[in-house]
Amino acid sequence: MNILSLPGIPLVQPGDNLVQIILDGVQAAGLSLQSGDVLVVTSKIISKAEGRLVRLDAVEPGEEAHKLAEEVNKDPRIVELILQESHAISRQARNVLVTQHRLGFISANAGIDQSNVPQSGEYVLLLPLDPDATARHIREQLRAQTGADVGIVVSDSHGRPFRVGTVGVAIGVAGLPAVLDLRGQPDLFGRELHISMQGYGDMIASTAQLVSGEGAEGRPVTLVRGLPYPRSDGTARDLLRAPENDLYR
Amino acid sequence: MNILSLPGIPLVQPGDNLVQIILDGVQAAGLSLQSGDVLVVTSKIISKAEGRLVRLDAVEPGEEAHKLAEEVNKDPRIVELILQESHAISRQARNVLVTQHRLGFISANAGIDQSNVPQSGEYVLLLPLDPDATARHIREQLRAQTGADVGIVVSDSHGRPFRVGTVGVAIGVAGLPAVLDLRGQPDLFGRELHISMQGYGDMIASTAQLVSGEGAEGRPVTLVRGLPYPRSDGTARDLLRAPENDLYR
Numbered sequence: 130m131n132i133l134s135l136p137g138i139p140l141v142q143p144g145d146n147l148v149q150i151i152l153d154g155v156q157a158a159g160l161s162l163q164s165g166d167v168l169v170v171t172s173k174i175i176s177k178a179e180g181r182l183v184r185l186d187a188v189e190p191g192e193e194a195h196k197l198a199e200e201v202n203k204d205p206r207i208v209e210l211i212l213q214e215s216h217a218i219s220r221q222a223r224n225v226l227v228t229q230h231r232l233g234f235i236s237a238n239a240g241i242d243q244s245n246v247p248q249s250g251e252y253v254l255l256l257p258l259d260p261d262a263t264a265r266h267i268r269e270q271l272r273a274q275t276g277a278d279v280g281i282v283v284s285d286s287h288g289r290p291f292r293v294g295t296v297g298v299a300i301g302v303a304g305l306p307a308v309l310d311l312r313g314q315p316d317l318f319g320r321e322l323h324i325s326m327q328g329y330g331d332m333i334a335s336t337a338q339l340v341s342g343e344g345a346e347g348r349p350v351t352l353v354r355g356l357p358y359p360r361s362d363g364t365a366r367d368l369l370r371a372p373e374n375d376l377y378r
Numbered sequence: 379m380n381i382l383s384l385p386g387i388p389l390v391q392p393g394d395n396l397v398q399i400i401l402d403g404v405q406a407a408g409l410s411l412q413s414g415d416v417l418v419v420t421s422k423i424i425s426k427a428e429g430r431l432v433r434l435d436a437v438e439p440g441e442e443a444h445k446l447a448e449e450v451n452k453d454p455r456i457v458e459l460i461l462q463e464s465h466a467i468s469r470q471a472r473n474v475l476v477t478q479h480r481l482g483f484i485s486a487n488a489g490i491d492q493s494n495v496p497q498s499g500e501y502v503l504l505l506p507l508d509p510d511a512t513a514r515h516i517r518e519q520l521r522a523q524t525g526a527d528v529g530i531v532v533s534d535s536h537g538r539p540f541r542v543g544t545v546g547v548a549i550g551v552a553g554l555p556a557v558l559d560l561r562g563q564p565d566l567f568g569r570e571l572h573i574s575m576q577g578y579g580d581m582i583a584s585t586a587q588l589v590s591g592e593g594a595e596g597r598p599v600t601l602v603r604g605l606p607y608p609r610s611d612g613t614a615r616d617l618l619r620a621p622e623n624d625l626y627r
Contacts, residue, residue, distance in 0.1 A: 130381040130589050168595030220625040225624065235540045243522045286576075290539050290626035293619050294557045294577030296584070298541070308543045332584035335545070339581050339605060340379050356588060370542050376469040377478065377539035377626045 130355040134159060134348035141349075143180035148270040150174075154350050162277035167353040168267070169337035172256055172285045172300055173242060174349045175263050181255040183210060200266045201226050205221035207241060207253065213237035214255060219378070232256065232300060233369045236287050240300075257283065260301025261364050268303040280358060282366070284334035290377060297338040299330030299365050306330075307363040329358070330368060379604040382407060383589045383597035390598075392429035395527060397519040399423075401601050411526035413452045416514070416602040418586035421505055421534045421549055422491060424512050430504040432459060450475050456490060456502065463488035463504060470627070481505065481549060482618045485536050489549075506532065509550025510613050517552040524621035529554035532614070539626060546587040548579030548614050556577075556612040578607070581616060 135154030141147070147170070155162055176182075190198065190205035194212055198205035201221050208226065215228035219235050222334050229235050240256040257263055258327040268281045281300030288294075299307055309329035337351035384403030388395070396419070404411055425431075439447065439454035443461055447454035455544050464477035468484050478484050489505040504539045506512055507566065509532040532550030537543075548556055558578035586600035621627050 132379040132585075134382065222625060223627070225625065289577075290624060291619055292547070292577060292580065292617050294575045294580070294617065296545070296577040296581055326543045327587070328538075328541060328545045329588075331541065331543070332588050335581035336381075336585040336588060337587055339578075339585060368541050368543065370540055375475065375539060376471060 130353065132336055132340055133160075133352045133354070134337070135352060136348075138174075138348065138350055141174040141176065141177040142293070143182070147174065147178050148267055151267070151271070151350055152274065157354065158352070160352070162271060162275045162279055163354070164276075164278040165354075165357075166277065167280040167282060167305065167333060167356055167358065168271075169282045169284050169297075169334060169341075169351040169353060170264075170267065171341065171349040172240070172252065172260060172283055175257040175260065175283060175301075176242075177255050179257055179263075181257065182252050183255060185251055185253060197221070199225070207238070210241055210253065211239040212254065214241065230256070232260070233366055234287070234298070234300065236285075240285060241343045241346060256285070256300070259368070261303070262301075264301040264303035278304065278360070282330055282333050282337070284337055286338065297331065297334030297336070298370060299334045301365050302330045302363045303360045304360065305333075305363055306361045307365050307367040309359075329364065330365060339378045379590055381585055381603065382409075382601045382603070383586070384599045384601060387423075387599055390423040390426040392426065392431070393400070394427045396423065397516055397523070400516070400599055401523065402522070404601065407601070409601070411520060411524045411528055412603070413525075414529075414603075414606075415526065416531060416554065416605055416607065417520075418531045418533050418583060418590075418600040418602060419513075419516065420478060420598040421509060421532055421589065422503065424506040424509065424532060424550075425491075425503050428506055428512075430506065431501050432504060432514075434500055434502060437462050445473070447610070448468070456487070459490055459502065460488040461505065463490065479505070481509070482615055483536070483549065485534075485546070492549065505549070510552070510615070511550075513550040513552035527553065529607070531579055531582050531586070533586055535587065545582065546585070548583045548585030548617060550614050551579045551612045553609065554582075554607045554612055555610045555623060556606075556614050556616040557597040577617060579612065579614060599621040 137157035138154045188206040190209040194209035198208040214294045217229045220227040242254045263376050264281040280302040282299045285300045286295040287298045307330035309327040312325040331345045385408035387403045394523045426609045434455045437455040439458040443458035444454050447457040466478045469476040491503045513530040530552040534549045535544040556579035558576040561574040590597045
């Protein structure tokens with residue numbers, strides 16, 4: 130398996146054509162897309178192309194945001210945006226606000242990003258509107274333009290309970306399974322596999338993050354070649370644990 | 379970055395020399411080790427080499443194990459082993475027992491494995507005694523025999539709160555950081571990076587798991603070439619979140 134962060138991806142602006150930017154990056158790497166390739170695209174450049182930058186000055190915090198901002202010691206305008214982007218609060222503490230995002234997952238600060246945003250402090254970046262749909266769109270456009278049947282993962286970084294440090298997660302997928310279900314497959318001794326559901330999209334996102342790096346916004350698209358994944362139409366929602374199966378809600 | 383699961387690794391037996399087995403695998407791949415390579419070794423083959431197989435018939439469940447086994451609907455002998463391998467119970471429910479392992483992390487069933495074990499049902503496999511120490515030993519032996527300065531990750535599979543499917547985690551490391559601390563590095567616009575601690579060892583373990591596969595015990599060693607990691611003497615304990623910083627204990 131070969132992992133390559135594509136060179137030459139420019140800073141993305143609202144309205145940019147990500148499909149063309151990806152194709153240019155593949156060409157800049159001296160490659161062409163092949164069926165079976167996987168492209169991992171950071172949520173950040175999708176947000177930027179979608180114009181999900183918000184000017185903080187234009188945010189009017191409501192009463193709940195003011196109260197919560199005081200409790201957790203955050204900017205009330207950012208808390209207002211977090212609440213707008215979330216279905217529910219999972220945990221709060223000083224400097225920490227963990228919510229269930231409207232996209233379903235549980236994460237800190239609703240994934241609102243203040244790094245690698247021009248004029249930071251005045252602007253923040255919200256997560257993409259519908260990363261599964263964007264992944265499908267990119268996949269279809271790439272197929273139309275190159276003939277290659279590729280998988281797409283839209284990646285983000287999440288902290289997690291129990292363990293230090295962020296890891297890559299998939300918040301959108303197309304053309305591959307988000308969860309790889311190995312149930313029923315025999316192990317080497319004919320017994321059913323004990324561990325049988327893999328967080329496949331998340332592991333692909335983590336792989337890309339090893340080479341793209343948090344600071345390297347110049348490398349937001351990673352090509353994974355040689356991963357023998359089953360063709361399937363997954364959704365990142367397959368990675369969301371149902372509350373009734375979650376002992377840590 | 380290039381990821382290759384080494385071919386030709388035999389089924390490991392108690393007392394086997396893993397360093398020689400790894401060197402044979404590298405040679406079988408037509409390669410030789412280079413400084414900067416990372417080898418990801420599954421905990422399972424380390425456990426096997428250490429003779430961590432336990433015959434269930436020889437396990438005498440105590441009173442606590444009997445009571446808990448009834449509550450969670452598990453074999454009391456396995457519950458006895460889980461308790462012996464753990465410091466504390468984190469959560470319990472029908473068919474689920476999540477504990478804080480003696481190695482520090484929180485995981486299901488204390489990592490006790492019944493798959494890919496000969497005569498399953500009669501034998502189970504405990505996690506390695508000290509995976510950090512084993513990683514250091516393998517690293518030093520490889521350096522002594524080949525001159526190459528390589529990083530080692532001992533990998534396991536963990537489920538997690540919120541999300542479906544297991545992902546790779548590092549339970550032992552040597553020669554590389556388990557957590558990559560990017561704090562203080564500027565982003566593209568000169569602001570400090572927002573997300574600044576990466577679960578580096580876990581992401582390396584997840585990368586290897588994409589190609590080794592749960593069922594493929596014939597591929598328990600993965601070579602990662604071309605990852606530009608900082609040389610450092612990490613420990614997998616760096617990945618353990620302190621309870622006071624964990625809102626989900």
